[in-house]
Amino acid sequence: QLQLQESGPGLVKPSETLSLTCTVSGDSISSSLYYWGWIRQPPGKGLEWIGNIYNSGSTYYNPSLKSRVTMSVDTSKNQFSLSLSSVTAADTAVYYCARQEDIVLPKFDCWGQGSLVTVSS
Amino acid sequence: DIQMTQSPSSLSASVGDRVTITCRTRQSISSYLNWYQHTPGKAPKLLIYAASSLQSGVPSRFSGSGSGTDFTLTISSLQPEDFATYFCQQSYNTPYTFGQGTKLEIK
Numbered sequence: 001q002l003q004l005q006e007s008g009p010g011l012v013k014p015s016e017t018l019s020l021t022c023t024v025s026g027d028s029i030s031s032s033l034y035y036w037g038w039i040r041q042p043p044g045k046g047l048e049w050i051g052n053i054y055n056s057g058s059t060y061y062n063p064s065l066k067s068r069v070t071m072s073v074d075t076s077k078n079q080f081s082l083s084l085s086s087v088t089a090a091d092t093a094v095y096y097c098a099r100q101e102d103i104v105l106p107k108f109d110c111w112g113q114g115s116l117v118t119v120s121s
Numbered sequence: 122d123i124q125m126t127q128s129p130s131s132l133s134a135s136v137g138d139r140v141t142i143t144c145r146t147r148q149s150i151s152s153y154l155n156w157y158q159h160t161p162g163k164a165p166k167l168l169i170y171a172a173s174s175l176q177s178g179v180p181s182r183f184s185g186s187g188s189g190t191d192f193t194l195t196i197s198s199l200q201p202e203d204f205a206t207y208f209c210q211q212s213y214n215t216p217y218t219f220g221q222g223t224k225l226e227i228k
Contacts, residue, residue, distance in 0.1 A: 004164075039219075046220065046221040046222060047210075048219070049215075049217040049219070062216040064216070096165065105152070105171050106153075106212035106217070107155045107167055108165075108210070110167075111165045112164055113163060113164045114164070
């Protein structure tokens, strides 16, 4: 059974870099069928797509965050990661990792439970 | 970016009721519309993809319809486990965008 699990610090100081890792179990991140993505939800607000990464390392970022986002994949550990630099309080959110399947059309068919990251000094 | 307008933002209903949630966009997205269910503390769950296709394992009381700019999610007979937040998502182009969500509460 496919499972995704986010991990990383729950508290980050302003101006520092937020780093999260998503560990995938039950499927290989090297599969050619899928992209792997990050989505976030600030408290009381809607969901925001951050970006996707393919197993080759090709990335697709939301233009609103592109200047601060870096995603990477580690196929040996079956993990993919998110880095968001120069964070502010506006980056406080629950961060989700998800698998995107593109058969028929793109859709996030499996999500992690989410990881709350608070930006505060 | 494609703006998604979802309504209502909240909804009170009873077990057994039929409920409908709407998602609208300003530009046509063909059938590139997905619906998800989110229960607090759990991972969001894909219910409907391509506007009307039921994801494997999802009960048949969930259905989706629409194309272009207007879409609906219908739950034909609410069950206790259906009280959750529902949101739509367009995958027509990037950046993918989501509706603001509909919180379905027990009346």
